[in-house]
Amino acid sequence: xxxxxxxxxxxxxxxxxxxxxxxxxxxxxxxxxxxxxxxxxxxxxxxxxxxxxxxxxxxxxxxxxxxxxxxxxxxxxxxxxxxxxxxxxxxxxxxxxxxxxxxxxxxxxxxxxxxxxxxxxxxxxxxxxxxxxxxxxxxxxxxxxxxxxxxxxxxxxxxxxxxxxxxxxxxxxxxxxxxxxxxxxxxxxxxxxxxxxxxxxxxxxxxxxxxxxxxxxxxxxxxxxxxxxxxxx
Amino acid sequence: xxxxxxxxxxxxxxxxxxxxxxxxxxxxxxxxxxxxxxxxxxxxxxxxxxxxxxxxxxxxxxxxxxxxxxxxxxxxxxxxxxxxxxxxxx
Numbered sequence: 125x126x127x128x129x130x131x132x133x134x135x136x137x138x139x140x141x142x143x144x145x146x147x148x149x150x151x152x153x154x155x156x157x158x159x160x161x162x163x164x165x166x167x168x169x170x171x172x173x174x175x176x177x178x179x180x181x182x183x184x185x186x187x188x189x190x191x192x193x194x195x196x197x198x199x200x201x202x203x204x205x206x207x208x209x210x211x212x213x214x215x216x217x218x219x220x221x222x223x224x225x226x227x228x229x230x231x232x233x234x235x236x237x238x239x240x241x242x243x244x245x246x247x248x249x250x251x252x253x254x255x256x257x258x259x260x261x262x263x264x265x266x267x268x269x270x271x272x273x274x275x276x277x278x279x280x281x282x283x284x285x286x287x288x289x290x291x292x293x294x295x296x297x298x299x300x301x302x303x304x305x306x307x308x309x310x311x312x313x314x315x316x317x318x319x320x321x322x323x324x325x326x327x328x329x330x331x332x333x334x335x336x337x338x339x340x341x342x343x344x345x346x347x348x349x350x351x352x353x354x355x356x357x
Numbered sequence: 358x359x360x361x362x363x364x365x366x367x368x369x370x371x372x373x374x375x376x377x378x379x380x381x382x383x384x385x386x387x388x389x390x391x392x393x394x395x396x397x398x399x400x401x402x403x404x405x406x407x408x409x410x411x412x413x414x415x416x417x418x419x420x421x422x423x424x425x426x427x428x429x430x431x432x433x434x435x436x437x438x439x440x441x442x443x444x445x446x447x
Contacts, residue, residue: 183431219431226433229379273376273434298379 126153127341130167134159134177134188143173146321152341159191168344169206172213184269185219194220206250206343207313214315223315225274231298235268241293242304249289249307250343251314251336261332263318270317272299361410364417365442368425371402376434405429408445417441
């Protein structure tokens with residue numbers, strides 16, 4: 125049975141169909157989940173895709189964190205369910221307190237839309253399980269507020285606990301320590317600014333995003349059921 | 358029944374000390390280009406003005422502070438100052 129991924133849609137989200145297409149292309153079963161939903165039961169993993177949730181007025185993610193679905197996302201995450209926030213989804217997860225730090229305006233106040241090389245720093249996260257640390261992937265970035273910021277104490281914790289998941293090879297936005305993606309303490313919630321769903325088809329230049337999304341689908345562990353393939357004796 | 362009292366509230370949101378401010382830095386760098394010298398320490402922030410119903414000034418400040426802390430400022434990188442500017446008379 126295919127891994128069931130809920131793709132959370134806020135008013136103003138605009139990368140949900142890219143995410144669905146990418147996940148289905150990798151054999152997953154993706155479904156859109158409206159932000160008013162109060163339950164996310166039935167999903168094996170959740171993706172918060174990019175866009176401008178609630179218009180991103182005030183601050184990116186500031187209003188989205190009050191959407192009804194976010195309480196369900198928080199419960200899903202605390203139960204160990206894999207949650208990945210991409211770009212605006214990362215901003216929403218930080219505003220919701222599911223990941224530490226914040227995303228500020230880029231250094232130089234420049235909107236950046238370009239392929240970015242990112243280095244996988246750890247394989248201990250739901251988005252990078254099974255990927256050799258040190259691997260460099262080309263994944264597009266497309267943001268104005270992707271400058272990851274946190275205080276020194278938080279940065280020290282992220283480093284000490286091996287929670288910096290991705291770093292830019294060439295820091296494009298001023299992020300602290302070149303951070304492109306981080307995970308929570310339990311390693312099942314990951315936020316990243318690059319868009320893996322946009323790098324899953326040779327037509328768009330890179331298929332490195334598929335490496336990350338495949339790892340996410342592979343991170344889903346379910347108890348054995350009647351549909352599970354029989355164990356090899 | 359008397360209509361509730363209304364107070365004018367000003368909330369100023371600024372980045373915490375030590376948090377990099379790309380907007381303030383860009384403004385500071387741009388000033389010499391238009392012939393304004395000697396400006397340093399530019400920090401960009403936001404100001405919000407609104408009216409709020411409350412029984413007295415202290416309550417207005419408390420409610421304004423709740424709005425600031427829960428919504429207007431991100432405590433991870435920002436801090437807010439709340440000022441009650443006075444009663445609004447219609």
